[in-house]
Amino acid sequence: MSGSRVTRVSYKLSELAKSLPEVEFKSYCEKIEELKCNDPLVIDLHLYKSGSDLKKLIPPITRDHLILYLIVERRGSDFEKVEAVNNLLASEQYLTNTFSDKLLAFPLTNGTVIIRSHITHSQTLSAKPATPWAALLSDGKIFAAFCDCVAGLGCSCIHVSALLQQAIAHTKEENSTSSNNVQIVNPKPIIPVTSLPCKWNRPGKGPVSYKF
Numbered sequence: 001m002s003g004s005r006v007t008r009v010s011y012k013l014s015e016l017a018k019s020l021p022e023v024e025f026k027s028y029c030e031k032i033e034e035l036k037c038n039d040p041l042v043i044d045l046h047l048y049k050s051g052s053d054l055k056k057l058i059p060p061i062t063r064d065h066l067i068l069y070l071i072v073e074r075r076g077s078d079f080e081k082v083e084a085v086n087n088l089l090a091s092e093q094y095l096t097n098t099f100s101d102k103l104l105a106f107p108l109t110n111g112t113v114i115i116r117s118h119i120t121h122s123q124t125l126s127a128k129p130a131t132p133w134a135a136l137l138s139d140g141k142i143f144a145a146f147c148d149c150v151a152g153l154g155c156s157c158i159h160v161s162a163l164l165q166q167a168i169a170h171t172k173e174e175n176s177t178s179s180n181n182v183q184i185v186n187p188k189p190i191i192p193v194t195s196l197p198c199k200w201n202r203p204g205k206g207p208v209s210y211k212f
């Protein structure tokens, strides 16, 4: 049955895609056709870029792009939109509380960049990590996003939000390193206070005597 569905797409699909219900499968295939590439879940992980390469690759995605994609432009019930807002608000904190693999990016020739990452489920650490992916246009707009978790069919689960937050964090890192000439008025200490040398008992002032 699934074999006949695969023939609709000229690109390779993941097992996740093949197992989707009819409506979601159709929408998934449309996105793959528009992207003109294999399903990001079957692209060899070694072909993805990571680390310092990302600074050049990640499009200038902002929080506004997340709001537009996950809420404003979203076709769905009001309840689903509210859930998307909650996921968006929680995703930043979620990232700091969970384990997420490093961000991976796969640039397409037309300027679009596929991003993906492995992010643990919020309910249990023992569950298989979610593997969300998203396609970012060269101007930072989100073209598509999917996740293989139960809530991922709506394409706006917390894993998708967390993945997009990871991408934003990488563009922020680039912005902060490229603006070295900006004067920082009140910089935060990078070293924790507890790791700094003691200021009230510095050696070298006056003679030091020892009693034996």
Ligand SMILES: [Zn+2]
Pocket: 130, 132, 147, 148, 149, 150, 151, 152, 157, 158, 159, 160
């Ligand atoms: Zn998910």
